Amino acid sequence: MTAQIIDGKALSAKVKAGLKVEAAALHAKYGRAPGIAVVRVGEDPASKVYVTSKEKTAIELGFASSHHHLSDTVTQAELLALVAKLNADDTVDGILVQLPLPKHIDSTLVLETIDPAKDVDGFHAVNAGHLFQGRPTLVACTPFGVMRMLEEIGFNVAGKNCCVIGRSNIVGRPMAMLLLNASATVTICHSKSDVAAEVRRADVVIAAVGVSKLVKGEWIKPGAIVIDVGMNRGADGKLSGDVEFETAKERAAWITPVPGGVGPMTIAMLMSNTLLAAKARLGR
Numbered sequence: 081m082t083a084q085i086i087d088g089k090a091l092s093a094k095v096k097a098g099l100k101v102e103a104a105a106l107h108a109k110y111g112r113a114p115g116i117a118v119v120r121v122g123e124d125p126a127s128k129v130y131v132t133s134k135e136k137t138a139i140e141l142g143f144a145s146s147h148h149h150l151s152d153t154v155t156q157a158e159l160l161a162l163v164a165k166l167n168a169d170d171t172v173d174g175i176l177v178q179l180p181l182p183k184h185i186d187s188t189l190v191l192e193t194i195d196p197a198k199d200v201d202g203f204h205a206v207n208a209g210h211l212f213q214g215r216p217t218l219v220a221c222t223p224f225g226v227m228r229m230l231e232e233i234g235f236n237v238a239g240k241n242c243c244v245i246g247r248s249n250i251v252g253r254p255m256a257m258l259l260l261n262a263s264a265t266v267t268i269c270h271s272k273s274d275v276a277a278e279v280r281r282a283d284v285v286i287a288a289v290g291v292s293k294l295v296k297g298e299w300i301k302p303g304a305i306v307i308d309v310g311m312n313r314g315a316d317g318k319l320s321g322d323v324e325f326e327t328a329k330e331r332a333a334w335i336t337p338v339p340g341g342v343g344p345m346t347i348a349m350l351m352s353n354t355l356l357a358a359k360a361r362l363g364r
């Protein structure tokens with residue numbers, strides 16, 4: 081069996097086309113577009129690429145986008161003051177503080193200062209707590225995008241064994257909660273787990289580790305669905321996932337490529353969250 085490819089680029093284009101129409105309708109009704117404010121600190125090259133791409137997408141969709149670039153010598157108090165200002169700005173529906181922040185800044189404190197109603201990354205404890213309790217509000221974008229991919233291929237996770245590899249607050253944990261809320265039987269693996277044993281019995285494997293090709297193709301249960309969140313930059317500059325793609329695709333029913341899989345979905349879901357936040361704030 082050779083797996084069918086879940087094309088994240090094509091699906092994100094479809095999601096974004098829908099958002100563009102909705103954003104225009106919101107603008108027509110309320111006289112303003114959904115607004116996103118992106119905060120970047122310092123000169124991390126990857127952060128610059130991510131922020132540029134988020135801004136470009138926001139503009140493409142007709143959103144209002146503002147970019148706040150601060151030097152890496154900014155104090156914590158100055159950054160918190162900017163977040164407070166954006167919290168108070170009625171034209172801003174979504175606030176995104178690009179991680180990582182410099183070491184002298186307490187990232188958790190910064191993220192917790194964002195108004196939960198504007199937390200379009202879904203990282204605030206209030207939003208994470210709502211997801212945990214099964215009444216999601218703004219959900220972390222990457223796992224949200226994975227759920228959208230599963231929906232697109234018409235796969236219902238209810239009662240299926242789903243193995244999430246990774247337990248970070250931004251991917252693994254919210255991913256596991258979304259699957260649980262959709263009635264999957266969820267296993268969460270981490271660095272102390274027997275990953276091979278858990279993957280072998282999984283109907284759905286979601287790898288969010290950050291170790292290139294950690295998941296071997298021979299571990300994949302024939303007919304399983306494989307979602308690769310990993311984005312690992314090799315010495316040759318090429319991106320690879322956490323799954324051994326070439327061998328896994330010979331066993332899986334569906335698989336996501338890297339690049340062109342989960343990555344493009346994350347930005348689309350960020351925009352979807354911004355539109356949701358705008359609608360909620362405008363009382364729609």
Ligand code: NAP
Binds near residue numbers: 249342343
């Ligand atoms: P992270 O915070 O570093 O978490 C990695 C997780 O993997 C941890 O829970 C860790 O376990 C686990 N782990 C590490 N080595 C392992 C091993 N050998 N076996 C099993 N588990 C292991 O990473 P993250 O932020 O969640 O990101 C994970 C990957 O997804 C990265 O490649 C990142 O670039 C990518 N990513 C992609 C997108 C996208 O849009 N496509 C978005 C976000 C992240 P412990 O908890 O035990 O340490």
